[in-house]
Amino acid sequence: MENTTINIVNTVGDSFCVEAEDGQKVFELIKKVLSEKRSVTLSFLNVEMLTTAFLNTAVGQLYRDFSEEFIKKSLKVENLTNSGAVSLKRVVDTAKLYYKDPEAMQRSINDIMGE
Amino acid sequence: MTQLVNINNTFESYQKLIDFYQEHKYKEFDTIHLELRQWFAANMCAALGGILDAFTDNLNDVKIDYISPDIERILLKNDFLSFFGRSRMIDNYHTTIRFLKLKLSDGKFFNNYVVNELIGRTELPKMSYLVKEKMTEAIYEIFVNAQIHSESRQIYTCGQFFPRDNTIEFTIVDTGIGFKRKVNERFNANLNSIQAIKWAIMDKNTTKVGVTGGIGLALLKEFIEKNRGKMQIISDDGFYQFDIQGEQSYFFNGSFPGTIVNLQFRTDDNSSYILKKEFDNNNIF
Numbered sequence: 001m002e003n004t005t006i007n008i009v010n011t012v013g014d015s016f017c018v019e020a021e022d023g024q025k026v027f028e029l030i031k032k033v034l035s036e037k038r039s040v041t042l043s044f045l046n047v048e049m050l051t052t053a054f055l056n057t058a059v060g061q062l063y064r065d066f067s068e069e070f071i072k073k074s075l076k077v078e079n080l081t082n083s084g085a086v087s088l089k090r091v092v093d094t095a096k097l098y099y100k101d102p103e104a105m106q107r108s109i110n111d112i113m114g115e
Numbered sequence: 116m117t118q119l120v121n122i123n124n125t126f127e128s129y130q131k132l133i134d135f136y137q138e139h140k141y142k143e144f145d146t147i148h149l150e151l152r153q154w155f156a157a158n159m160c161a162a163l164g165g166i167l168d169a170f171t172d173n174l175n176d177v178k179i180d181y182i183s184p185d186i187e188r189i190l191l192k193n194d195f196l197s198f199f200g201r202s203r204m205i206d207n208y209h210t211t212i213r214f215l216k217l218k219l220s221d222g223k224f225f226n227n228y229v230v231n232e233l234i235g236r237t238e239l240p241k242m243s244y245l246v247k248e249k250m251t252e253a254i255y256e257i258f259v260n261a262q263i264h265s266e267s268r269q270i271y272t273c274g275q276f277f278p279r280d281n282t283i284e285f286t287i288v289d290t291g292i293g294f295k296r297k298v299n300e301r302f303n304a305n306l307n308s309i310q311a312i313k314w315a316i317m318d319k320n321t322t323k324v325g326v327t328g329g330i331g332l333a334l335l336k337e338f339i340e341k342n343r344g345k346m347q348i349i350s351d352d353g354f355y356q357f358d359i360q361g362e363q364s365y366f367f368n369g370s371f372p373g374t375i376v377n378l379q380f381r382t383d384d385n386s387s388y389i390l391k392k393e394f395d396n397n398n399i400f
Contacts (some may be wrong), residue, residue: 018255019222020263049226049251052330053259060327072400083248085394087334092399094319095327108320109302112310 023057060095212274256331265291308353
């Protein structure tokens, strides 16, 4: 599979990758590449600040549009700090659950109201 | 005329601010007189700024008739009073974190603010780089949360260092729809304000449609626990606090027109935020 590298800092235009809207730009690029059946490397070189809100839109949403298996095979990261990797792992685990069971949120609300 | 006397980061002080808002919220083309006496915690400028803007949006004139000299000095240094016709005073002790009023789209300004007012500050020798990084991350999560969810026109932030207590107080305020309405509209539910706040703090819970989320507030709470700090969320008529003593929640008499998130961080935190072993990047997806 041919690989495309996406430079996060260049795509966002800032070393602070914090806003959900900026994550959306990254998501659209990843989606375009994956739709062409190419693999993607996300380069986090020079990223100084990351939020889960950014990672949710940039990466989390992919689990809505592609299978876990395909993402695992096609997506790689480089130059991600340890704390960035922990945040990304948490975003990914949350996304997998969220898209597997979209009714879970509503059930948790119903549980509170039923108490 | 309203006197705000001895305003701190307590339930009682938030109640006084809510009373002030409730007293004047329906006024139009009027003059609202205010006095600040005894003590006013600088970070609370964020909440007061939101309330005063609600009044000026109704074309009222706000007159701050008297401020105790100690309070006045701080509110001149942190820029708050420059929004009310006064000149800024230089902060020689470097303990203030500027009052800032932002539109939701002003994320880049917030970046500069965070760099200048928090990350770049050298007056905190005790604070390790990692704690500073974690604290900044937490503040960002709250800011972005307000951007995404609040439907507010403005976001207000302000803070203060307390070198003797080894703490930083930082407050982010929006005058948007609040947790209760947001959650209830999304899920066609009927939670009260405290139930809505508690639900939103739980890991993985989000009101976003079609996009995953719900990690920011949970991460913040985990960091606050490790840091031995404090978080307070005031939204609508709900008050929620989490600190080393555990969770507390109460209802206010009347509602705040939006959400206040007040964070207290300990700067003398010696916890290690370094992971014991390298994270395997091949094992993320």
